[in-house]
Amino acid sequence: MNVNTVSTGHLKNDDRFIGLEVYKAMENNGPAEKGKFESCFGKSRSIVFTIVLCALILLICIILIIVVWVLNSATCRELKTLDLQVSKLQQHAMEEQDDLNTKVANLSNLMEKICTACPVGWHAIDSSCYYLSEEKMTWYGARNECYKVDSFLAMITDRKKSDSVNTLFTGSIRYWIGLRRDPKNIHIWKWLDGTEVTFTNWAVTQPNLINQSQRCGETSSGPWNDESCNFWYNYICEKKRSC
Known part of the structure:
Protein backbone atom coordinates (compact mmCIF):
# COMPACT_ATOMS: atom_id res chain seq x y z
CA MET A 1 0.00 0.00 0.00
CA ASN A 2 1.30 3.43 -0.91
CA VAL A 3 1.18 6.02 1.89
CA ASN A 4 -0.02 8.72 -0.54
CA THR A 5 -3.20 6.75 -1.37
CA VAL A 6 -4.47 6.76 2.30
CA SER A 7 -7.90 8.38 2.49
CA THR A 8 -8.49 11.20 5.06
CA GLY A 9 -11.93 9.80 5.81
CA HIS A 10 -10.43 6.56 7.10
CA LEU A 11 -8.04 8.50 9.34
CA LYS A 12 -10.93 10.19 11.09
CA ASN A 13 -12.79 6.94 11.72
CA ASP A 14 -9.98 4.91 13.11
CA ASP A 15 -6.83 6.88 13.68
CA ARG A 16 -5.10 4.18 15.60
CA PHE A 17 -5.71 1.49 13.01
CA ILE A 18 -4.88 3.62 9.98
CA GLY A 19 -1.91 5.13 11.84
CA LEU A 20 -0.60 1.63 12.45
CA GLU A 21 -1.05 0.71 8.77
CA VAL A 22 0.62 3.91 7.70
CA TYR A 23 3.44 3.25 10.12
CA LYS A 24 3.90 -0.22 8.65
CA ALA A 25 3.79 1.14 5.11
CA MET A 26 6.46 3.65 6.01
CA GLU A 27 8.58 0.86 7.36
CA ASN A 28 8.30 -0.84 4.03
CA ASN A 29 9.13 2.36 2.15
CA GLY A 30 12.25 3.06 4.12
CA PRO A 31 13.72 4.83 7.18
CA ALA A 32 13.13 8.34 5.87
CA GLU A 33 9.34 7.99 5.78
CA LYS A 34 9.36 6.26 9.13
CA GLY A 35 11.31 9.09 10.75
CA LYS A 36 8.91 11.70 9.46
CA PHE A 37 5.94 9.85 10.97
CA GLU A 38 7.60 9.33 14.34
CA SER A 39 8.54 12.99 14.53
CA CYS A 40 5.00 14.13 13.77
CA PHE A 41 3.35 11.66 16.13
CA GLY A 42 5.83 12.46 18.94
CA LYS A 43 5.11 16.18 18.70
CA SER A 44 1.38 15.53 18.94
CA ARG A 45 1.82 13.48 22.08
CA SER A 46 4.10 16.17 23.60
CA ILE A 47 1.52 18.90 23.00
CA VAL A 48 -1.29 16.81 24.50
CA PHE A 49 0.84 15.94 27.54
CA THR A 50 1.73 19.64 28.02
CA ILE A 51 -1.92 20.67 27.82
CA VAL A 52 -2.95 17.96 30.30
CA LEU A 53 -0.13 18.92 32.69
CA CYS A 54 -1.04 22.62 32.53
CA ALA A 55 -4.68 21.74 33.15
CA LEU A 56 -3.71 19.67 36.21
CA ILE A 57 -1.52 22.45 37.60
CA LEU A 58 -4.31 24.97 37.05
CA LEU A 59 -6.79 22.66 38.77
CA ILE A 60 -4.44 22.17 41.72
CA CYS A 61 -3.98 25.95 42.01
CA ILE A 62 -7.73 26.48 41.95
CA ILE A 63 -8.20 23.81 44.62
CA LEU A 64 -5.47 25.37 46.79
CA ILE A 65 -7.02 28.82 46.42
CA ILE A 66 -10.43 27.44 47.41
CA VAL A 67 -8.92 25.61 50.41
CA VAL A 68 -7.03 28.72 51.57
CA TRP A 69 -10.16 30.85 51.19
CA VAL A 70 -12.26 28.36 53.15
CA LEU A 71 -9.65 28.10 55.91
CA ASN A 72 -9.24 31.87 56.03
CA SER A 73 -13.00 32.35 56.25
CA ALA A 74 -13.25 29.78 59.04
CA THR A 75 -10.35 31.41 60.90
CA CYS A 76 -11.94 34.85 60.61
CA ARG A 77 -15.21 33.50 61.97
CA GLU A 78 -13.40 31.83 64.87
CA LEU A 79 -11.45 35.03 65.62
CA LYS A 80 -14.63 37.08 65.60
CA THR A 81 -16.32 34.58 67.90
CA LEU A 82 -13.31 34.55 70.21
CA ASP A 83 -13.15 38.35 70.23
CA LEU A 84 -16.84 38.52 71.12
CA GLN A 85 -16.32 36.04 73.96
CA VAL A 86 -13.34 38.02 75.27
CA SER A 87 -15.36 41.23 75.15
CA LYS A 88 -18.17 39.60 77.10
CA LEU A 89 -15.71 38.26 79.67
CA GLN A 90 -14.10 41.69 80.04
CA GLN A 91 -17.47 43.34 80.47
CA HIS A 92 -18.49 40.71 83.03
CA ALA A 93 -15.21 41.18 84.90
CA MET A 94 -15.69 44.96 84.94
CA GLU A 95 -19.22 44.56 86.27
CA GLU A 96 -17.99 42.21 88.99
CA GLN A 97 -15.17 44.64 89.86
CA ASP A 98 -17.65 47.52 90.12
CA ASP A 99 -19.91 45.40 92.30
CA LEU A 100 -16.96 44.43 94.50
CA ASN A 101 -15.85 48.06 94.81
CA THR A 102 -19.38 49.03 95.86
CA LYS A 103 -19.47 46.30 98.49
CA VAL A 104 -16.04 47.30 99.82
CA ALA A 105 -17.11 50.95 100.01
CA ASN A 106 -20.30 50.00 101.85
CA LEU A 107 -18.33 47.81 104.24
CA SER A 108 -15.80 50.59 104.84
CA ASN A 109 -18.61 53.03 105.63
CA LEU A 110 -20.15 50.53 108.01
CA MET A 111 -16.79 49.87 109.70
CA GLU A 112 -16.19 53.60 110.02
CA LYS A 113 -19.56 54.04 111.73
CA ILE A 114 -18.78 51.20 114.10
CA CYS A 115 -15.26 52.44 114.78
CA THR A 116 -16.37 56.00 115.47
CA ALA A 117 -19.00 54.86 117.94
CA CYS A 118 -17.92 55.22 121.57
CA PRO A 119 -20.02 54.51 124.67
CA VAL A 120 -22.27 57.29 125.90
CA GLY A 121 -20.25 59.87 127.81
CA TRP A 122 -16.97 58.90 126.09
Missing part, protein backbone atom coordinates in the same frame (compact mmCIF):
# COMPACT_ATOMS: atom_id res chain seq x y z
CA HIS A 123 -15.03 61.00 123.59
CA ALA A 124 -13.71 59.58 120.29
CA ILE A 125 -10.17 60.62 119.34
CA ASP A 126 -8.33 58.75 116.58
CA SER A 127 -8.50 55.03 117.43
CA SER A 128 -9.43 55.47 121.11
CA CYS A 129 -12.33 56.50 123.32
CA TYR A 130 -11.72 58.61 126.46
CA TYR A 131 -13.79 59.05 129.62
CA LEU A 132 -13.15 61.98 131.97
CA SER A 133 -14.53 61.06 135.37
CA GLU A 134 -16.59 63.34 137.57
CA GLU A 135 -15.78 61.39 140.72
CA LYS A 136 -12.42 61.32 142.49
CA MET A 137 -10.31 58.27 143.32
CA THR A 138 -6.79 57.38 144.44
CA TRP A 139 -4.49 56.35 141.58
CA TYR A 140 -5.08 52.65 142.34
CA GLY A 141 -8.82 53.15 142.75
CA ALA A 142 -8.96 55.00 139.43
CA ARG A 143 -7.01 52.23 137.74
CA ASN A 144 -9.49 49.63 139.01
CA GLU A 145 -12.50 51.71 137.97
CA CYS A 146 -11.16 51.85 134.41
CA TYR A 147 -10.59 48.10 134.46
CA LYS A 148 -14.26 47.58 135.39
CA VAL A 149 -15.38 49.13 132.09
CA ASP A 150 -12.78 47.30 129.93
CA SER A 151 -10.45 50.28 129.76
CA PHE A 152 -7.26 51.57 131.41
CA LEU A 153 -5.87 54.82 132.76
CA ALA A 154 -4.96 56.92 129.73
CA MET A 155 -1.45 56.46 128.34
CA ILE A 156 -0.36 59.63 126.55
CA THR A 157 2.58 58.31 124.56
CA ASP A 158 3.25 61.06 121.99
CA ARG A 159 2.75 64.75 121.24
CA LYS A 160 -0.18 64.23 118.88
CA LYS A 161 -2.07 62.21 121.45
CA SER A 162 -1.23 64.75 124.17
CA ASP A 163 -2.58 67.64 122.09
CA SER A 164 -5.74 65.67 121.27
CA VAL A 165 -6.45 64.79 124.91
CA ASN A 166 -5.80 68.39 125.99
CA THR A 167 -8.78 69.50 123.89
CA LEU A 168 -11.06 67.56 126.26
CA PHE A 169 -10.13 69.58 129.34
CA THR A 170 -12.37 72.35 130.69
CA GLY A 171 -11.06 74.38 133.61
CA SER A 172 -8.18 73.46 135.85
CA ILE A 173 -8.88 69.90 136.97
CA ARG A 174 -6.36 67.23 137.92
CA TYR A 175 -6.74 63.81 136.33
CA TRP A 176 -4.84 60.61 137.07
CA ILE A 177 -3.23 59.04 133.99
CA GLY A 178 -1.64 55.62 133.56
CA LEU A 179 1.83 56.82 134.59
CA ARG A 180 3.93 55.80 137.62
CA ARG A 181 7.50 55.29 138.73
CA ASP A 182 9.17 51.91 138.32
CA PRO A 183 8.96 50.20 141.75
CA LYS A 184 12.55 48.96 141.29
CA ASN A 185 13.94 52.32 140.15
CA ILE A 186 12.04 55.45 141.18
CA HIS A 187 13.88 57.54 138.61
CA ILE A 188 12.32 55.61 135.72
CA TRP A 189 8.73 56.29 134.66
CA LYS A 190 6.61 53.63 132.99
CA TRP A 191 3.14 53.33 131.56
CA LEU A 192 0.61 50.79 132.82
CA ASP A 193 1.56 48.29 130.11
CA GLY A 194 5.17 48.27 131.38
CA THR A 195 6.69 50.30 128.54
CA GLU A 196 9.20 52.97 129.52
CA VAL A 197 8.22 56.59 128.95
CA THR A 198 9.88 58.25 125.96
CA PHE A 199 7.60 61.24 125.34
CA THR A 200 7.02 63.55 128.34
CA ASN A 201 4.97 66.67 129.02
CA TRP A 202 6.08 67.56 132.51
CA ALA A 203 5.19 70.93 133.99
CA VAL A 204 8.02 73.27 134.93
CA THR A 205 10.19 71.87 137.81
CA GLN A 206 8.36 68.53 137.56
CA PRO A 207 8.75 65.74 138.50
CA ASN A 208 10.31 66.69 141.83
CA LEU A 209 9.63 63.59 144.06
CA ILE A 210 8.80 65.56 147.24
CA ASN A 211 9.45 63.45 150.35
CA GLN A 212 10.07 60.44 148.07
CA SER A 213 6.30 59.85 148.03
CA GLN A 214 5.24 61.27 144.65
CA ARG A 215 5.27 58.10 142.57
CA CYS A 216 2.17 58.42 140.34
CA GLY A 217 1.50 60.75 137.42
CA GLU A 218 -1.39 63.12 136.89
CA THR A 219 -2.16 65.85 134.39
CA SER A 220 -3.17 69.31 135.46
CA SER A 221 -5.44 69.74 132.43
CA GLY A 222 -2.38 69.50 130.20
CA PRO A 223 1.11 69.46 131.76
CA TRP A 224 2.09 66.46 133.91
CA ASN A 225 2.90 66.37 137.58
CA ASP A 226 4.13 63.68 139.96
CA GLU A 227 1.96 63.17 143.02
CA SER A 228 1.35 60.78 145.88
CA CYS A 229 -0.69 57.81 144.65
CA ASN A 230 -3.01 58.12 147.66
CA PHE A 231 -4.33 61.55 146.72
CA TRP A 232 -7.87 61.73 145.40
CA TYR A 233 -8.19 63.15 141.90
CA ASN A 234 -10.39 62.73 138.86
CA TYR A 235 -9.12 60.28 136.25
CA ILE A 236 -9.10 59.61 132.52
CA CYS A 237 -9.98 56.16 131.18
CA GLU A 238 -9.00 55.06 127.68
CA LYS A 239 -10.21 52.15 125.56
CA LYS A 240 -9.46 51.13 122.03
CA ARG A 241 -12.34 51.38 119.61
CA SER A 242 -13.34 47.90 118.47
CA CYS A 243 -14.00 47.41 114.75
Whole structure:
Protein backbone atom coordinates (compact mmCIF):
# COMPACT_ATOMS: atom_id res chain seq x y z
CA MET A 1 0.00 0.00 0.00
CA ASN A 2 1.30 3.43 -0.91
CA VAL A 3 1.18 6.02 1.89
CA ASN A 4 -0.02 8.72 -0.54
CA THR A 5 -3.20 6.75 -1.37
CA VAL A 6 -4.47 6.76 2.30
CA SER A 7 -7.90 8.38 2.49
CA THR A 8 -8.49 11.20 5.06
CA GLY A 9 -11.93 9.80 5.81
CA HIS A 10 -10.43 6.56 7.10
CA LEU A 11 -8.04 8.50 9.34
CA LYS A 12 -10.93 10.19 11.09
CA ASN A 13 -12.79 6.94 11.72
CA ASP A 14 -9.98 4.91 13.11
CA ASP A 15 -6.83 6.88 13.68
CA ARG A 16 -5.10 4.18 15.60
CA PHE A 17 -5.71 1.49 13.01
CA ILE A 18 -4.88 3.62 9.98
CA GLY A 19 -1.91 5.13 11.84
CA LEU A 20 -0.60 1.63 12.45
CA GLU A 21 -1.05 0.71 8.77
CA VAL A 22 0.62 3.91 7.70
CA TYR A 23 3.44 3.25 10.12
CA LYS A 24 3.90 -0.22 8.65
CA ALA A 25 3.79 1.14 5.11
CA MET A 26 6.46 3.65 6.01
CA GLU A 27 8.58 0.86 7.36
CA ASN A 28 8.30 -0.84 4.03
CA ASN A 29 9.13 2.36 2.15
CA GLY A 30 12.25 3.06 4.12
CA PRO A 31 13.72 4.83 7.18
CA ALA A 32 13.13 8.34 5.87
CA GLU A 33 9.34 7.99 5.78
CA LYS A 34 9.36 6.26 9.13
CA GLY A 35 11.31 9.09 10.75
CA LYS A 36 8.91 11.70 9.46
CA PHE A 37 5.94 9.85 10.97
CA GLU A 38 7.60 9.33 14.34
CA SER A 39 8.54 12.99 14.53
CA CYS A 40 5.00 14.13 13.77
CA PHE A 41 3.35 11.66 16.13
CA GLY A 42 5.83 12.46 18.94
CA LYS A 43 5.11 16.18 18.70
CA SER A 44 1.38 15.53 18.94
CA ARG A 45 1.82 13.48 22.08
CA SER A 46 4.10 16.17 23.60
CA ILE A 47 1.52 18.90 23.00
CA VAL A 48 -1.29 16.81 24.50
CA PHE A 49 0.84 15.94 27.54
CA THR A 50 1.73 19.64 28.02
CA ILE A 51 -1.92 20.67 27.82
CA VAL A 52 -2.95 17.96 30.30
CA LEU A 53 -0.13 18.92 32.69
CA CYS A 54 -1.04 22.62 32.53
CA ALA A 55 -4.68 21.74 33.15
CA LEU A 56 -3.71 19.67 36.21
CA ILE A 57 -1.52 22.45 37.60
CA LEU A 58 -4.31 24.97 37.05
CA LEU A 59 -6.79 22.66 38.77
CA ILE A 60 -4.44 22.17 41.72
CA CYS A 61 -3.98 25.95 42.01
CA ILE A 62 -7.73 26.48 41.95
CA ILE A 63 -8.20 23.81 44.62
CA LEU A 64 -5.47 25.37 46.79
CA ILE A 65 -7.02 28.82 46.42
CA ILE A 66 -10.43 27.44 47.41
CA VAL A 67 -8.92 25.61 50.41
CA VAL A 68 -7.03 28.72 51.57
CA TRP A 69 -10.16 30.85 51.19
CA VAL A 70 -12.26 28.36 53.15
CA LEU A 71 -9.65 28.10 55.91
CA ASN A 72 -9.24 31.87 56.03
CA SER A 73 -13.00 32.35 56.25
CA ALA A 74 -13.25 29.78 59.04
CA THR A 75 -10.35 31.41 60.90
CA CYS A 76 -11.94 34.85 60.61
CA ARG A 77 -15.21 33.50 61.97
CA GLU A 78 -13.40 31.83 64.87
CA LEU A 79 -11.45 35.03 65.62
CA LYS A 80 -14.63 37.08 65.60
CA THR A 81 -16.32 34.58 67.90
CA LEU A 82 -13.31 34.55 70.21
CA ASP A 83 -13.15 38.35 70.23
CA LEU A 84 -16.84 38.52 71.12
CA GLN A 85 -16.32 36.04 73.96
CA VAL A 86 -13.34 38.02 75.27
CA SER A 87 -15.36 41.23 75.15
CA LYS A 88 -18.17 39.60 77.10
CA LEU A 89 -15.71 38.26 79.67
CA GLN A 90 -14.10 41.69 80.04
CA GLN A 91 -17.47 43.34 80.47
CA HIS A 92 -18.49 40.71 83.03
CA ALA A 93 -15.21 41.18 84.90
CA MET A 94 -15.69 44.96 84.94
CA GLU A 95 -19.22 44.56 86.27
CA GLU A 96 -17.99 42.21 88.99
CA GLN A 97 -15.17 44.64 89.86
CA ASP A 98 -17.65 47.52 90.12
CA ASP A 99 -19.91 45.40 92.30
CA LEU A 100 -16.96 44.43 94.50
CA ASN A 101 -15.85 48.06 94.81
CA THR A 102 -19.38 49.03 95.86
CA LYS A 103 -19.47 46.30 98.49
CA VAL A 104 -16.04 47.30 99.82
CA ALA A 105 -17.11 50.95 100.01
CA ASN A 106 -20.30 50.00 101.85
CA LEU A 107 -18.33 47.81 104.24
CA SER A 108 -15.80 50.59 104.84
CA ASN A 109 -18.61 53.03 105.63
CA LEU A 110 -20.15 50.53 108.01
CA MET A 111 -16.79 49.87 109.70
CA GLU A 112 -16.19 53.60 110.02
CA LYS A 113 -19.56 54.04 111.73
CA ILE A 114 -18.78 51.20 114.10
CA CYS A 115 -15.26 52.44 114.78
CA THR A 116 -16.37 56.00 115.47
CA ALA A 117 -19.00 54.86 117.94
CA CYS A 118 -17.92 55.22 121.57
CA PRO A 119 -20.02 54.51 124.67
CA VAL A 120 -22.27 57.29 125.90
CA GLY A 121 -20.25 59.87 127.81
CA TRP A 122 -16.97 58.90 126.09
CA HIS A 123 -15.03 61.00 123.59
CA ALA A 124 -13.71 59.58 120.29
CA ILE A 125 -10.17 60.62 119.34
CA ASP A 126 -8.33 58.75 116.58
CA SER A 127 -8.50 55.03 117.43
CA SER A 128 -9.43 55.47 121.11
CA CYS A 129 -12.33 56.50 123.32
CA TYR A 130 -11.72 58.61 126.46
CA TYR A 131 -13.79 59.05 129.62
CA LEU A 132 -13.15 61.98 131.97
CA SER A 133 -14.53 61.06 135.37
CA GLU A 134 -16.59 63.34 137.57
CA GLU A 135 -15.78 61.39 140.72
CA LYS A 136 -12.42 61.32 142.49
CA MET A 137 -10.31 58.27 143.32
CA THR A 138 -6.79 57.38 144.44
CA TRP A 139 -4.49 56.35 141.58
CA TYR A 140 -5.08 52.65 142.34
CA GLY A 141 -8.82 53.15 142.75
CA ALA A 142 -8.96 55.00 139.43
CA ARG A 143 -7.01 52.23 137.74
CA ASN A 144 -9.49 49.63 139.01
CA GLU A 145 -12.50 51.71 137.97
CA CYS A 146 -11.16 51.85 134.41
CA TYR A 147 -10.59 48.10 134.46
CA LYS A 148 -14.26 47.58 135.39
CA VAL A 149 -15.38 49.13 132.09
CA ASP A 150 -12.78 47.30 129.93
CA SER A 151 -10.45 50.28 129.76
CA PHE A 152 -7.26 51.57 131.41
CA LEU A 153 -5.87 54.82 132.76
CA ALA A 154 -4.96 56.92 129.73
CA MET A 155 -1.45 56.46 128.34
CA ILE A 156 -0.36 59.63 126.55
CA THR A 157 2.58 58.31 124.56
CA ASP A 158 3.25 61.06 121.99
CA ARG A 159 2.75 64.75 121.24
CA LYS A 160 -0.18 64.23 118.88
CA LYS A 161 -2.07 62.21 121.45
CA SER A 162 -1.23 64.75 124.17
CA ASP A 163 -2.58 67.64 122.09
CA SER A 164 -5.74 65.67 121.27
CA VAL A 165 -6.45 64.79 124.91
CA ASN A 166 -5.80 68.39 125.99
CA THR A 167 -8.78 69.50 123.89
CA LEU A 168 -11.06 67.56 126.26
CA PHE A 169 -10.13 69.58 129.34
CA THR A 170 -12.37 72.35 130.69
CA GLY A 171 -11.06 74.38 133.61
CA SER A 172 -8.18 73.46 135.85
CA ILE A 173 -8.88 69.90 136.97
CA ARG A 174 -6.36 67.23 137.92
CA TYR A 175 -6.74 63.81 136.33
CA TRP A 176 -4.84 60.61 137.07
CA ILE A 177 -3.23 59.04 133.99
CA GLY A 178 -1.64 55.62 133.56
CA LEU A 179 1.83 56.82 134.59
CA ARG A 180 3.93 55.80 137.62
CA ARG A 181 7.50 55.29 138.73
CA ASP A 182 9.17 51.91 138.32
CA PRO A 183 8.96 50.20 141.75
CA LYS A 184 12.55 48.96 141.29
CA ASN A 185 13.94 52.32 140.15
CA ILE A 186 12.04 55.45 141.18
CA HIS A 187 13.88 57.54 138.61
CA ILE A 188 12.32 55.61 135.72
CA TRP A 189 8.73 56.29 134.66
CA LYS A 190 6.61 53.63 132.99
CA TRP A 191 3.14 53.33 131.56
CA LEU A 192 0.61 50.79 132.82
CA ASP A 193 1.56 48.29 130.11
CA GLY A 194 5.17 48.27 131.38
CA THR A 195 6.69 50.30 128.54
CA GLU A 196 9.20 52.97 129.52
CA VAL A 197 8.22 56.59 128.95
CA THR A 198 9.88 58.25 125.96
CA PHE A 199 7.60 61.24 125.34
CA THR A 200 7.02 63.55 128.34
CA ASN A 201 4.97 66.67 129.02
CA TRP A 202 6.08 67.56 132.51
CA ALA A 203 5.19 70.93 133.99
CA VAL A 204 8.02 73.27 134.93
CA THR A 205 10.19 71.87 137.81
CA GLN A 206 8.36 68.53 137.56
CA PRO A 207 8.75 65.74 138.50
CA ASN A 208 10.31 66.69 141.83
CA LEU A 209 9.63 63.59 144.06
CA ILE A 210 8.80 65.56 147.24
CA ASN A 211 9.45 63.45 150.35
CA GLN A 212 10.07 60.44 148.07
CA SER A 213 6.30 59.85 148.03
CA GLN A 214 5.24 61.27 144.65
CA ARG A 215 5.27 58.10 142.57
CA CYS A 216 2.17 58.42 140.34
CA GLY A 217 1.50 60.75 137.42
CA GLU A 218 -1.39 63.12 136.89
CA THR A 219 -2.16 65.85 134.39
CA SER A 220 -3.17 69.31 135.46
CA SER A 221 -5.44 69.74 132.43
CA GLY A 222 -2.38 69.50 130.20
CA PRO A 223 1.11 69.46 131.76
CA TRP A 224 2.09 66.46 133.91
CA ASN A 225 2.90 66.37 137.58
CA ASP A 226 4.13 63.68 139.96
CA GLU A 227 1.96 63.17 143.02
CA SER A 228 1.35 60.78 145.88
CA CYS A 229 -0.69 57.81 144.65
CA ASN A 230 -3.01 58.12 147.66
CA PHE A 231 -4.33 61.55 146.72
CA TRP A 232 -7.87 61.73 145.40
CA TYR A 233 -8.19 63.15 141.90
CA ASN A 234 -10.39 62.73 138.86
CA TYR A 235 -9.12 60.28 136.25
CA ILE A 236 -9.10 59.61 132.52
CA CYS A 237 -9.98 56.16 131.18
CA GLU A 238 -9.00 55.06 127.68
CA LYS A 239 -10.21 52.15 125.56
CA LYS A 240 -9.46 51.13 122.03
CA ARG A 241 -12.34 51.38 119.61
CA SER A 242 -13.34 47.90 118.47
CA CYS A 243 -14.00 47.41 114.75
